[in-house]
Amino acid sequence: xxxxxxxxxxxxxxxxxxxxxxxxxxxxxxxxxxxxxxxxxxxxxxxxxxxxxxxxxxxxxxxxxxxxxxxxxxxxxxxxxxxxxxxxxxxxxxxxxxxxxxxxxxxxxxxxxxxxxxxxxxxxxxxxxxxxxxxxxxxxxxxxxxxxxxxxxxxxxxxxxxxxxxxxxxxxxxxxxxxxxxxxxxxxxxxxxxxxxxxxxxxxxxxxxxxxxxxxxxxxxxxxxxxxxxxxxxxxxxxxxxxxxxxxxxxxxxxxxxxxxxxxxxxxxxxxxxxxxxxxxxxxxxxxxxxxxxxxxxxxxxxxxxxxxxxxxxxxxxxxxxxxxxxxxxxxxxxxxxxxxxxxxxxxxxxxxxxxxxxxxxxxxxxxxxxxxxxxxxxxxxxxxxxxxxxxxxxxxxxxxxxxxxxxxxxxxxxxxxxxxxxxxxxxxxxxxxxxxx
Amino acid sequence: xxxxxxxxxxxxxxxxxxxxxxxxxxxxxxxxxxxxxxxxxxxxxxxxxxxxxxxxxxxxxxxxxxxxxxxxxxxxxxxxxxxxxxxxxxxxxxxxxxxxxxxxxxxxxxxxxxxxxxxxxxxxxxxxxxxxxxxx
Numbered sequence: 155x156x157x158x159x160x161x162x163x164x165x166x167x168x169x170x171x172x173x174x175x176x177x178x179x180x181x182x183x184x185x186x187x188x189x190x191x192x193x194x195x196x197x198x199x200x201x202x203x204x205x206x207x208x209x210x211x212x213x214x215x216x217x218x219x220x221x222x223x224x225x226x227x228x229x230x231x232x233x234x235x236x237x238x239x240x241x242x243x244x245x246x247x248x249x250x251x252x253x254x255x256x257x258x259x260x261x262x263x264x265x266x267x268x269x270x271x272x273x274x275x276x277x278x279x280x281x282x283x284x285x286x287x288x289x290x291x292x293x294x295x296x297x298x299x300x301x302x303x304x305x306x307x308x309x310x311x312x313x314x315x316x317x318x319x320x321x322x323x324x325x326x327x328x329x330x331x332x333x334x335x336x337x338x339x340x341x342x343x344x345x346x347x348x349x350x351x352x353x354x355x356x357x358x359x360x361x362x363x364x365x366x367x368x369x370x371x372x373x374x375x376x377x378x379x380x381x382x383x384x385x386x387x388x389x390x391x392x393x394x395x396x397x398x399x400x401x402x403x404x405x406x407x408x409x410x411x412x413x414x415x416x417x418x419x420x421x422x423x424x425x426x427x428x429x430x431x432x433x434x435x436x437x438x439x440x441x442x443x444x445x446x447x448x449x450x451x452x453x454x455x456x457x458x459x460x461x462x463x464x465x466x467x468x469x470x471x472x473x474x475x476x477x478x479x480x481x482x483x484x485x486x487x488x489x490x491x492x493x494x495x496x497x498x499x500x501x502x503x504x505x506x507x508x509x510x511x512x513x514x515x516x517x518x519x520x521x522x523x524x525x526x527x528x529x530x531x532x533x534x535x536x537x538x539x540x541x542x543x544x545x546x547x548x549x550x551x552x553x554x555x556x557x558x559x560x561x562x563x564x565x566x567x568x569x570x571x572x573x574x575x576x577x578x579x580x581x582x583x584x585x586x587x588x589x590x591x592x
Numbered sequence: 593x594x595x596x597x598x599x600x601x602x603x604x605x606x607x608x609x610x611x612x613x614x615x616x617x618x619x620x621x622x623x624x625x626x627x628x629x630x631x632x633x634x635x636x637x638x639x640x641x642x643x644x645x646x647x648x649x650x651x652x653x654x655x656x657x658x659x660x661x662x663x664x665x666x667x668x669x670x671x672x673x674x675x676x677x678x679x680x681x682x683x684x685x686x687x688x689x690x691x692x693x694x695x696x697x698x699x700x701x702x703x704x705x706x707x708x709x710x711x712x713x714x715x716x717x718x719x720x721x722x723x724x725x726x727x728x
Binding site: 230233234237238240241243435436437438439440441444446447449450455485486487488489490491495497499501522524 | 618695
């Protein structure tokens with residue numbers, strides 16, 4: 155009876171987690187209906203998942219475990235986020251972000267604790283995330299079949315056409331897909347029914363195809379490099395490991411090349427903006443000549459023709475923005491402007507984002523070097539045992555690695571509305587569990 | 593044994609709480625220091641500009657960022673050499689010095705209320721309006 159209850163609870167938790175991740179993805183969708191349904195559903199499902207995790211923890215109290223250092227790390231980071239309201243530029247906004255982080259961490263701790271002695275629970279939860287990603291990818295494909303104009307961002311002079319599926323933009327869904335790719339690979343490599351492994355492999359290929367079609371460089375790199383983590387941690391001979399690693403690297407090179415095949419629209423030699431264009435007014439409207447949001451790197455300074463061309467390795471506008479963000483963060487280097495208050499001022503030519511597009515620099519801006527160090531320490535505490543013992547939860551660790559790599563090109567560690575906010579924190583806690591759990 | 597552990601845990605937790613609370617004054621000090629640095633830079637731009645209404649005033653911006661208006665002054669061949677941006681209350685929130693090869697920027701855009709640099713808002717707004725009017 156007790157066993158059955160545990161199985162039912164685990165299955166219910168995994169199903170709710172799948173729905174929660176799907177709701178989070180829907181909330182980041184370009185489809186109005188999905189977006190309006192996703193946001194409230196996400197909150198409700200988080201509460202339900204927390205309730206199920208609490209019931210499981212209470213009912214199977216003796217099996218619930220969490221390493222004290224992991225709990226201390228989570229508590230310390232969360233506490234710093236709350237305390238930062240004391241010096242935050244926008245205290246109410248910071249408080250809202252704090253509450254979101256705390257809610258997700260509490261649920262993640264409750265869920266992860268229940269997996270300490272139950273590899274089956276971990277497997278089900280990981281499957282929940284994988285299923286959600288696969289369903290979102292399949293939804294994007296269906297949208298493309300019925301209305302390609304909604305599923306593809308048209309080509310511009312800057313970008314080639316990019317597949318965005320159900321995502322808000324081409325970089326949205328690949329975040330979730332990249333995190334799900336190592337889970338799919340681990341399922342494909344793990345012993346089990348041949349049909350299940352084939353299905354996992356097909357899912358992996360589908361996710362990789364969706365990331366490639368999106369042209370998301372960060373997603374591609376994170377997805378494939380995290381596969382190497384899975385290969386590295388999976389129990390296999392050295393020769394097989396080398397062969398699998400080579401296959402992953404070859405697949406990454408192939409997909410990277412594919413992203414370069416579509417072309418951006420041709421640029422028709424846009425001239426550098428004139429030094430002064432009176433526009434028939436008494437004074438010059440400086441915003442029409444040298445907009446503040448695109449001043450740094452502007453052709454107004456270089457007197458060269460305008461135009462930004464995106465290439466596989468080109469990242470000049472991103473680097474400019476990152477340098478500027480770091481410079482801005484160093485204005486308040488120790489403690490930042492308050493958790494969630496990523497008050498990035500975009501002044502960079504060819505950079506179209508309201509945040510620095512880097513989770514680590516984002517945290518540096520919000521909670522300073524102290525907060526960033528605390529975050530890194532927490533991640534290290536969670537992941538250190540995994541790196542010491544190879545037979546660990548390669549899926550969860552691979553997915554966390556994907557999240558950490560995505561953090562280099564996206565700022566989401568603090569953003570409750572982001573598509574991978576919940577999966578990342580949950581996977582981090584799942585990955586921190588002892589070896590036998592996975 | 594358990595009592596010793598409990599006492600030790602409580603001590604650690606108390607130390608952590610004290611350390612966290614001690615961060616609040618540190619964070620506020622850091623915010624003040626940052627604001628003072630930016631204010632110093634903004635004042636240096638204002639000093640370089642001199643009077644707001646002068647012949648070198650030749651450009652403007654309306655409603656940039658969080659609703660700021662800006663006045664720009666010419667120096668040598670650069671029509672945008674010096675710039676100040678201010679809010680509706682006349683608080684100068686940003687200062688730009690473009691007299692070198694690249695812009696030097698001082699900004700309190702993330703927290704305009706921290707600026708203590710005040711100009712005559714009505715007068716500055718009138719200048720912006722004058723510049724944005726069509727040529728006769």
